[in-house]
Each structure stands twice: as C-alpha cells, then as structure tokens.
Amino acid sequence: MEYGVLVVVDRCIGCRACQVACHVWNGTEAESTEFSPDYTNPPDLTSNVWTVVRFVEMGEGDGLRWYFVKRQCMHCVEPACVAACPTGALHKDKDGIVLWDSKKCIGCRYCVEACPYGVPHFDPLDKTIRKCTFCADRVREGLEPACVAACPTDALIFGSLDEIRARAEEYRAKGHPVYGLEEGGGTSWIYVFPKETAPSDAGLPRLGPETPRERIDKGLLALAMAAVAGLAAWGVSRGKAAPAAQEVKVR
Amino acid sequence: MVEWGILIATYLFLGGLAGGLFASTAALDAITRGGIRRTSKLGALVSWVSMAIGLILLLADLGRPEHAFRIMLAPHMESPMAWGAWVIVIFTVLGLAYWLGLSDFGGEPLKPLRSALNRIKDLLGALGSMFGLMTAAYTGILLGFSRQSLWRPWALPVLFTVSGIATGYAVLMYLVHRTGEDVGLSPAGLSKVELIVGVIELLVALLYVATIPTPARGAIASLTSVNGVLFWLGFVAVGLIIGEILLPAISLRTPEKAPSPALVLTTAALVLIGGYILRYAVLYAGQVA
C-alpha cells in the first residue's frame, strides 16, 4: 500500500508544531535564523530543515488572508529526483516513500536541480543529500509521521494514497483548488487550498502533466539526433573527399 | 542558490569544445583522405585533453568523488547523468584511439596497436564524430532535466552543440594555420564554413532566448543583470557577431589569401571566450532565475 497525506491549507494555524516535531523525531539540528519579512521561519528548507510552514498572503479584495502552507518532500508518484539520480541512491519504495541511500550518493546534486519543489539539499558535512523521509521509521511501524501526529488542528491527514486522493477529489468537486493529483504525474502529499486562492500563490510550481520519464525520453531523442548529425557530418565530408588528396594516400 | 558553479560551467564548455573539435577534425581529415596527418593528430589530442580536463573538473565537483565509479559500474540508467557519463567515456576512448593511430606514441612496442588503429581510422572518425556531438548535446540535455526554466527550452542543447562545433572549428583553424598543411579547401571555403556556423548559432541563440518562459527570461535576456550583460556582450556580441561572423567575413574579402596569423588567433580567442561565457551565464542565471 502506498501512503499519502492530505494538507488542508485553511485548517493550518501556523503554529509550527510540525516543524518542531520533525526536528525532534529526526534529530536534525535547528538552524539559527533571522527575522524574515514574511514570517516564514526558517526562510526555506535546508539539509537540516525538512519541513517548513510558509506564511503567504492569498486571495483577493476582502478575501485577502494570511495562510500557512506546510512544505516538505512531496514523495512524488514519479519522482524527478529519483529519475535524475545517476547511482540509484534515491529510490521510491513500494509504499511510495522516496528515500536515499547515503552510501550510494556521490554528491552530484543532480536531484537538487531536478526536484520541481527544491526539496533535496546537499549537506556539506555528510557529503550527501538529505530531505524529509515521510518518517519511514514511524510509518512502517504503524505510526503517523511525526509532523502529522503533532498537528493540533488536523490540517494534516495521513492515510493510504488511494484514500487521500479520493478525499482530494471530494474537495475538488466542492470547488477547492487541489494540488498533487496530476502535477508532474502526481504526488503523495496532496494539498487542498481554500476557494478563491491558487496553489501558485503559495509558491507551488505550475507543472504540466509531463512526467519525468516523458522528459527523459525527449532528451534521449535529442541525443539520437546529435548522433545522426555527427555521423552525417563525417559522411558528407567523406563524400566530398578531394581526388587529388586521395593520391597522397595511395602513395 | 547556486548548486552548480564554475567547475561545472567549465566542464560544459570543455565537453562542447572537445566534441566539436573532434567532429571538425575528423571531417577535415575525411575530406583530405587523411592528407592532414599532423593537424588531425593535434586536433584529436587537444580534443581529448579538453575532455579529460572536463572530466577531472566534474569529479572535483562531486561531494564524494571516490564513489564516482558507481555511475559506471552500478548506474541507474534512466538518469541522463548516467547515460551521459557513458557517452563521454566512450567518446574519450574513441578519441584516444583515433589519436594513437596517428601518433608515434609508445615507440616500437606499441607499433602493432598503432597500425591496427590507423587501419580503422575511418570507423573511429565516424563513431568519434557521433559520440563527440552527442557529448556536446548532452551538456545541454543534462541541464534540461531540471526545474530551472532557463535550462528547459529544447533550443539549449542545440545551442550548446552548435557552440561546441564553432569553438572546435575555431581551434581547428588555428591548428591548420600552425601546421601549414594543405587542407584541400581554399581559405575562402574555410572562412565560409565558419561564417555559416556563426549565422546558424546566432539564430539558435535568439530562438533559445525567445523560448524561455517569461518570468525567467529576464535573468538572461535583460541587460540589468550581470548574466544578461555577459550573455549579450560577451557571448552574442564578442564571441558570435565579431568572432564568428565579422572576422570570417573580413577574411572572405580576400578569398585567395590565407588569413593572417593575427586574424586566425583573434578569431579563435573570441569564439572560445564567447563559448565559455555562454555556459557560464546560462548556468548561473538558471539558478537565480
């Protein structure tokens, strides 16, 4: 069974209990931060900060409100990070959790460039990448992820991916913008946004339905075209060979 | 945040140069039916050394270079970086074999190997050109599989390939000039090729900028950013318009005369500088856009 989480944005009160729980459970060091203009703190994910609650203003006119949007690895259905990783250090397990094997990581940071959500971060001390693990060590023992367990308002709902998708569809039918059902092939963490707001306002990228695999296939096609061009350039030159020069070789 | 920096920019440049130089060298060698042995040998060597330096820079950039063997021995073949690594390694082997077949390296003991390689020189030249241009294109395809809007347009691998050919060809022209060998083409013919490549590259460069999605385009299209200035002045104006179009056009005005040493050298220098700036500007701008 694959796991999923539904993030119901307008239930979040911005308490950051999830951030603290994530640090406590995973033993990741806290970052010393500074005041950031939009109150998001720390300002972004890092190799130690695996989840962060973004403080964003969304909506229009009288509907303009402050919302809190928790970010972490989306555990994509077709993860770009996994596709990019040249050594298979990053992998997606049967339960949908995307994990990395630090022994296999060579520190190329391709996953960092490839992930549409800017999630994996290279740790200069560990010489490997680090990111949210979906609390695999809890989930696989029948517990909820630490952040979900800590959430006081049930803004985070943990379940099977099928169940989470079904609930997201229900919200969508009621007119809520939903993120993660299709984007880039879909994600295991799915967001329900308040009506009159847009996921892109909260910094979620506008992704088409193109999956990483489809993009890689286009890359392979481009590579094949370069191969043909190289071969053709040589062949045409060979065809143009000057007869006078040919004698040089015969001699 | 800049995750890939100067080492990667240099590697992208050297990969394109190596691929383009090999393909140009093998093509000219084919046209002359092997009549320019010294030039071909030098071209293959410079190409191979560029690629080797590029690979060293690539290794130096890794967090754990001692584990790099995994890409070759236990690769995740879906990854563009994994298939690209294989393309590059095959290219370096072909380039080395091509050069060895033309050289006197290793004296008597290596003679049988050298003459065997020399006999299959055509095959090595054809395959090397193929893998050379694949290497040049791969440097752009690698960037294309990312979230960076500036790297995703499909014109980028085309631009990197054409730029690789242009830089390689400029170096080859310098080598031809150095060895003084007869390439069987008139000086005008050689300059014309350069000019045509320059015009194609200019069109591809404009297409590339035009196909970057709007919010990100400014990072390279606008002259208010450092990378924009580098791109338009360093790459487009100096490298492309002056180096690849104006200077070859000047040589064309005296079609019978070989261009002066100063002109050949200046052209090569400008084209190389432009090619380097292209990789640098695109790589950095892509990560801040």
Ligand code: SF4
């Ligand atoms: S969000 Fe990024 S790191 Fe997480 S699975 Fe998707 S591509 Fe990988």
Ligand code: SF4
């Ligand atoms: S940095 Fe590590 S995990 Fe990321 S793509 Fe490279 S080898 Fe894979």
Ligand code: SF4
């Ligand atoms: S699932 Fe676990 S690792 Fe991921 S954000 Fe929540 S607490 Fe952190």
